[in-house]
Amino acid sequence: MNKISKLFDSTLLSPDVDKKEVIDFINKSVQKNVRAVSVPWCYIPLAIELTSNSDVGIVVGVDFPLGYSPTEVKLAQIDYYSSLSPKITDFDVVLNLCAVKSNDWDYVHDEIVAVSRLTKAMGRVCKIIVEVSRLNEHELRYLCEILHDIEEVDYVKTGTGFGPRPTTYEDVVIMKSVLGDKKPIKVSGGIRTADQVKHFLQLGASLFGSSHAVDIISQFESEGK
Incomplete structure (x- = not known):
């Protein structure tokens, strides 16, 4: 079960949680x-404390969840949060859909290079969120072609969970056809059941982000399993 549990980034990102x-x-x-x-993010110090013995x-x-801040702002966020604790292991960066x-x-490419290089320089995992629910197939394929060749990107992530629809199986099929085995895929947005996870794994996904992670593991x- 430990192997299954490590497939999940467990998320609670509603704006009104206490x-x-x-x-x-x-x-x-x-x-x-x-x-x-x-x-x-205001509860990151609390998360550091509560995960300290694990x-x-x-x-x-x-720049979650919209992604349209200038690149310099995204870099400042990576630098700031990296300074808080080594417990902060990953940055999931929303790219600029505008x-x-x-x-x-060129802007898209240069921003991805900048944020991924800084993330790796800080010793963290870099995931780029492409927000598939707001892209047409041509845009998704072209983005994956760019990401395929940027060495510092560790994962390509499907979405924030704040998009207009969940991630679909077809989204992952398209991404996998371009990324191949070069970049693993993190699926996020609408993942609620073990059966969904099994199907996405069969299609080539490697990691999942879900607010239902605890229930799915159960x-x-x-x-x-």
């Missing part, structure tokens, strides 16, 4: 031995 909910969420996620947790990391979303929709591919446990 401290008590966050404490309960982190404790349950640590009990399940998830890969990492992600909570509203190998559970902390994910910070950069630039994508403007076909400003589903696997009940199956004796």
Whole structure:
């Protein structure tokens, strides 16, 4: 079960959660031995404290969930949160969809290079969020072609969970057809059941972000996986 639990970044990113909910969420996620947790950034010191006696990391979303801040702001966020604790293991960076929709591919490329290089220089895992729910197939394929060749990117992530629809199986099929085995895929946005996870794994996904991670792991446990 430990192997299954480490497939999950357990997330609680609703804008109206209170401290008590966050404490309960982190404790349950640590009990399940998830890969990492992600909570509203104001509670990062609390997450550092509550994960301190575990190998559970902390994910910070950069320019989350809209992604249209200038590159310099994203870099400042990475620098700031890296300074807080080595428990912060991952940065999930929302790329600039305004630039994508403007076909400003040089901007997109240069921003991804900048944020991924700084993230790796800080010794953290870099995930780039492409927000598949707001892209057409051409945009998704082109983005994956760019990401395929940027060495410092560790994962390509499907979404923030704040998009207009969940991630679909077809989204991952398209991404996998371009990324191949060069870049692992993190699926996030609408992941609620063990059956979904199994199907996405068959399609080539490697990691999941979900607010239902604890429940999904329990589903696997009940199956004796």
